[in-house]
Structure formats: structure tokens, C-alpha cells
Amino acid sequence: MNRPYKHLSELIALFQLTCEEDPIVTSIETDSRQVTTGSLFICVRGYTVDGHQYAREATENGAVAILAEEPLEGMTVPVIVLSNTKQAAGQIADLFYDHPSRRLRVYGITGTNGKTTTTKLTYDLFRSAGHKAGMISTVGAMIDGEIIDTPNTTPEAVILHRLLHQMVEQGVTDCVLEVSSHALMEGRVEGVQFHAAAFTNLTHDHLDYHASMEEYAEAKALLFEQVATSGGKAVVLNEADPTSALMAKAANGVPVLWYATEEASDAPIAVEWQEETVRVRLDETVTEVPVFLLGDFNAANLAAAIGLIRAGEVNMYQLIRHIPELRLPKGRLERIPFEGCEIYIDYAHTPDGLEKCLKALSVPDEPLYVVLSAAGERDRSKRSIMGRIASQYCEGIIVTVHDTRREEPQQIIKELIKEIPPRKIITCHETRKEALQIAAKIALTGKRVIIVGKGHERFERIGTEDVPFDETKILMEALNRLSGQESAM
Template sequence: MRTKRLSAILGNEMDDIERDPWVTGIETDSRKVSPGNLFICIRGYTVDGHEFAEDAVSKGAVAVISEYPLDLEVPNLVVADTKRTAGVVASTFYDHPSHRMRIYGVTGTNGKTTTATLTYDLFRLSGRPVGIVSTIGARYKDQTLNTPNTTPEAVVLHRLLAEMADAGVTDCVVEVSSHAMMEGRVEGVRFHAAAFTNLTHDHLDYHRSMDEYARAKARLFEQVETTDGDAIILNAEDSASDTMAAFAPTRRRIMYSIHADVPADIQVIWNDQTVVIKMNALTIEAPVRFMGAFNAANLAAAIGLVSTSELMLRSIIANVPGLTLPKGRLERLDTEDAEIYLDYAHTPDGLEKCLSTLQQGERELVVVLSAAGDRDPTKRAEMGRIASHYSNDLIVTVHDVRTEEPKRIIDGLLAGIDANTHYVTFEERRDALRHAAQQALDGKRIVVVGKGHDHVERVGRESIPFNESDILLDELKKLKGQEPAV
């Protein structure tokens, strides 16, 4: 792309007609710039890309987009918001990949990753060339790629979508966080359809109120509306669906529920080892390999998304028995020695759904409860209350402390715990896991919440490898007098 064409797209006039270099790539990280790149200055949480513009030019950047004029030796295009501009530029540069395949967005407080994965697998098992971009990474065909955020920044996202479209992918599922909507990470993406899971307490350290949080989610549905998408899929049992619908007033609406007495276009009712699916006057019971009514809701949303493609309903439902949950979502540890589950639950609602499911059965339930540092402290006491209600014993600890004192995090959780609940506390998460392993060998059912699939601990500004599955398996072996895995 020529720089002057880029300037025209952005509505900027270039006075210097002599300087019109070819742009051969786009970067927002000056460390990754190579000759011929366009550098976009993004203001991040800890650094401001404007401070690295000269460094980018020294590495070969041929043009720079910024939010104020910079004294550079290359064309400098000034825009009001570089984060949102990045999506528009990237979509154009990569030949509008979201127009070359159908994009399905998934948003909500809890269940986004599970819903996105179930949608991906319904397509995959139907033989469709499908892709996914989610918290646990990006996948398409035989490619698996790590992504730094639930929703990557706009340039990375459009680059991924372009790779998928060029590889023949026809349908792609994208998990969309509220942060992504507010920061323009999906700017320039055309959404064929979008699904809403639920809205519960989370991220109030970022959003000032639940209403603001809801509106941030709703911007995804506004994007379905403005990009002429086909449909929106909404939870009939969550009142926030009204907010989502208001942002896409002319789009086809598909409602889903998990209770027979809640009218909806799709009903998925969980019966322990099967689900009853009702849709379009069709009722089918199918075996499932997952637990929990809340996962029936995630399946209903996924069916709603896939139903907006040309796949036949019976062929969609035929693949339900082959579905499994993504890593770290009610994932049972692979050992016969103990019953231990890992779950990503990090919100009050997500925690309650997880624990109410695992509480069933004869074994005592022990919960390894934690919260992250430098993140919404207002939900900690409520999480403590919920864990106290459902568990027989609590192991209270921390994860991803970042710059916060572990004791402060633990005290926030303890503030909601019932006075009669027995608990122990550990400021080191590894110590908490060691204690949990011993409890598991004593015949108790253990659930470790908070991290799920995540394999790093964030301490200060560092990310330290921390694989909970491996740690727990090693601790079980040590406690049994066996040699741990290397």
C-alpha cells in the first residue's frame, strides 16, 4: 500500500508529494518494526508508543500514525484515536479479511471461551474450514498460535484473520471482551453474527458501573448492526439482553434459554449426562461430555451462532456428543489417584455456577479460592461468601499478585466467608496446591479456581511459568513417595 492511499483512507491530506513510500507491513510495537513498515503509536497501560516513534523510524519505518504531530523524517499522519484507526488501516492493508469469511463474535462476563470453543467445534466436526481467536489462543486448520489477550489488538487480529482467509477458512469465531470493545481491538471487523452469554459482576476496576460495563458489551451488537450482519443471539434469562438488543434494533434476533418454562427460539435443557435440545419444532436428546446447566447455556448460544450459517440443524445437533470443554473449564486432572478439577472461575457468578455443579455427590468439596492482584477488589468478599456457602473446607490463596500485597488480596476474600467455615490461608499459591493435593489423597473432591488454562504467574512486571496441572501431579507423586516428573 502506498502511503498516500493510506492518507486518503484516513481523510488526511499529504502535502509532501515527493514522499509516498510503499508500506509493506504494520506494527504497533517498535521492537518488531522492520524496513518498509508503518508504525502506529498506541497509548498502552504502561507505555506510550509516541515515545518510540523515532526508534521505529531508525529501524526502517517509512510512515508513522500518531495522535499529535511528531518531528520525523518520514510522513506523519495525525488522527484523533490511533487505537481505532489501527483497525481501519489493518483491515484495508490485509484486504478486508472479515469480508472474505463469516465472523462470529462472542461476548459476556462468563462462558465466552466455552461458547466460542463449542461454536468452533460444531463447525469443525461438520467438516467446515473454521478458525477461532480466543483467550486460549488462535487455531485454524493445523495451526495453533498463542495470543496475548482474550481479543488481540486490531493489527494482530486483522493479520490473523487474513492468514485464515488466505488459507481457505470460511467461518471464524472471535471472543470479544469489553476491554476489546472500548479499546478498538475489533475496529474494522465485519461481524456476521454475535452472541451474548450473561452479564455479572466483573471489571469494575475498569468500568465505572455495571451500566457502563453493559454498554461496552453492547457495542459488539452495534457493530453487527452497522456492518450489516445477519443476527444476534441473546440469553432470554439475562435482563442485560435488552441492552444488547437495543444496540442492534434491525438485526434478526435469536433467543435461547435452559429452562422449559422460559420461551426462546433455542432451548437446551441439561439432564446430567444428556441435553434436550428444542429448536424449530424439533426436539432431540443428545449425550454430552460436560457438566453443568451453565454449560448447556453456552451450548445453546453456540448452536444459535452456527444456525446462522447454511449448515442444517440436524447436522449441527448430530455433532453435540463429540463436544468437549476447553482447557481449564471444569477440567478434571488426568490422574486416577485423586479427584481434582481446574476451573477459570474468577467472578462471583462463574464461581457459583462451578461450585453448585461440583457440590453434587457424596465427597466433601474443598475449594482453592483466590483472586488476582491489581484487579477489581469489589468482587472478592462476594466470592468468599459463595465459596464458603458451597464448600466443606477452604484453601484461600492468591494468583497473579502483580504489585499488590498477597495479604490484602486474601483479607478481601476472607471478608465474605461465614464465621463457621473452616479455612487455611497461603500467600504462596504453590503451597496452597501442595495442601490441596494432600486433601485430594484423603478422598476429598478438590476444585482449584482462578487460573484454569493459564500457565504463568504474574508477579510485579514479570510472567513466571506456572503450570498448575503439572504442579499438582508432581505434588501427588511426592506425597505418595514417587519421583515427580522432570
């Protein structure tokens, strides 16, 4: 990859600023530990860390200039003061990397549930069509099949533009980007030009961050405003979700491609679930093809993906034949590969996501058991709702926690079980590993088990630390150890 560089004066000219010194900037960083000689260090205030506290360390590591929201005393390099460094970071990174989002087509996907699946389906369909594609999502970034880890659903702006630059350098033509409401509010996609964007749905989540569902919806709508200001070609909206009207309004005249999950709909794109097949309608053309995506809710995710593909330069009718090749992302209704038992893991962490997941696995006369959890220091209002939903679909519930951060596990459990009938509760465990081991015992007796909350993730957030935690590995170890032994159930 060509190593970019810019003079400091070029970067701060974005804000009509000048400085006496004009060093060459060879990288942009918001983490002082990543600073090397030639870096511009941007001080960003986060949830728990204030980058201003690390400005001196950045200069010691080789930073040639500092971007901050307040004057910094005793610095030996230029300090440029701006009112909002989070917003500025995206604009500066966009310029530093020579506007990478203008040199490929970027497709944004937002909504409460289905973002990751829709992102991967879109990415896979682009690749099936012969396009060199990139993907940036909760499960990581991919450049034409190569996996690159990312720290957030939507990486912070500097990393995002760096990834887009890397994709351009490697010849990527289409990049699919999962966009969270947090990313939109905090400027992580600042400077990105969107070719098109899709909306999946809006359901209860993140009310620890947003003051109301109305505010949450308005945050999502920021993506569609950005499509409009980018000169985007289309927005892809869910006919069944009333919040889509807000997204269409925010798009301000950008053409709307509506999608639906019923063939009888007037939407130009419809995907109707038929258990082992899907009926796909594009305008007046209807095709039925096999599908291996567990859960009828994935009809909507597939329809949204088809809408985004249609906004690209793809022969849609040839693409339909590739639908049978599609698979769900890791950690989405993923079956643990252990012979003789049926146990799944899923990322479901919202009421709507949990209900869809449990409904997809519900089979008459085959009881379902769930490991139910909630995260610490996150939307507490959804915990009891999730407990109620779990009790509606499941015969037995193992209650536990994940990502407790600095909240007491017992408090999380107390709120989860508030609306669960006591007869449904198998056990409560403050330690998630112990809950998984109980789940393994149950699965080995022939019961069907689903574990929700973590999905693909490979660490737990305990206190302020990220602790390695691989659910698949823990389950496989427990199943191997317990197989052949009589269950304690």
C-alpha cells in the same frame, strides 16, 4: 501467506490526509520490537506503556512512517498525527489486509461468563459440519485445528486483522471470535464486519474498568451495534438475562434468535440439561442426545453456540448428532489426570462463574475443597463476594492470590477472607505454588478439590512481568512427589 503491501498514501486517505513522502508499507506494528524494514509503526497508549516513547526505536528498526497522537520531533520518517490511534489501527489494518472480515463469516461472542466455552463449542460444531473454521479466544487462536497463541481475549486490532487475513489465505469460511468489553471500548475489533453475534450473560465483573454495571452493559452492547452497521444476519440472545433487551435494541432491527434452557420456553432454540444427556429443541423438533460437558450451566453455552451455527450455512438437524463429541476448553472444569484423586482446575474469576463452577461439582455427602484466589489491581468489590460463595459450597478453603501485579498479596487475601467463616479457612498463602501443593496433599487423602482463577493460563503477572506458571505441571509434580506418603492433613 501472500505478503500484503500498501502505499502510505492509501492508508492515510482513510482519514482524508496526505503526505509529501509516500513509502511502501509492508507491515503494520504497534510493538517497536516487531518492526522491520518497511513497517508502519502505530504509537498506542496502553495501561503501562506509551508507544510514543518507542517511535525512535521503531525507526531504527526500519519503520518507514509513524502514526501518532502528537507531533514527534527529530523523526527521519513521515509522522502522521491522528486524535485516536487505537481506533485508527483497526481501520488501517482492515484496509492493509484487504478487508479480511468481509471475505469470511465472523461470529462474535460476548458476555461475562461462558464466552470461551461458547466460542469453542461453536468452532467445534462448525468443524463437525465440514466447515473450515477459525477461532480466536482466551485460550488462543486456532485455524482448522492449528493452535496460534494470542496475548489477550481479543487481540489488539492489528494482530486481529492479521489473523483474519491468515485465515482467509488458508481457506477458512467461518471464524468465531471471543469479544471482551475491554476490546470493544478500546477499538480492538474496529474494522471487523460481523456476520452474527451472541450474548451469554451479564454478571458482576470488571468494575475496576467500568464505572457501573450499566456502563459495563453498554460496553457489551457495542458489539451488537457493530453487527447492525456490518449488515449482520442475526444476533443470538439469552432469554433468561434481562440485559438481552439492551443488546436487542443495540442491534437496531437485526433479526434476533432467542435461546433458553427450558423446553417450555417460546424461544426457537432450547437446550435442557438432563445430567448425562441434553434435550435440544429447534423450533418444534426435539432431540435428546448424550453430552460430556460437566455443569448444567453449559446448557446455555451450547444453546448460544447452536444459535450462531444456525446463523451460518449449516444443516442444523444433521449437526445435532455431533453434540456428544463436544468437550470443554482447556482450563474449564478440567480434571487433572492423576489416578486415585479428584482435582479440577477452572478459570472461574467472577462471583457468578465461581458459583456455577462450585455448584456443578457439589455432590451430597462428598465435601468439596477449593483453592480460592483473586487478581491484583483488578475489581476489588468482588473479592469478599467470592469468599462468601466459596464458604457456601465448600467444606474447606485454601486462600491465595494470582496475577498480583503491583498489589500486595496480603491485601488481596484480607479482602477475600472478609466474609469467610474462620472455621472454613484451611490456610492462607501469599505464594500460589505453596497453595497448590497443599491442595495436592488434600486431594491425595481422597478429598475433592477445585482450583479456580487461572485455568488454562501458563504465566503469572507479577509486577510488570509475565512469569511462566503452569498449574497443571505444578500439581502433577506435587502429586507424584507426595503420592504414597501420609498426608500432613
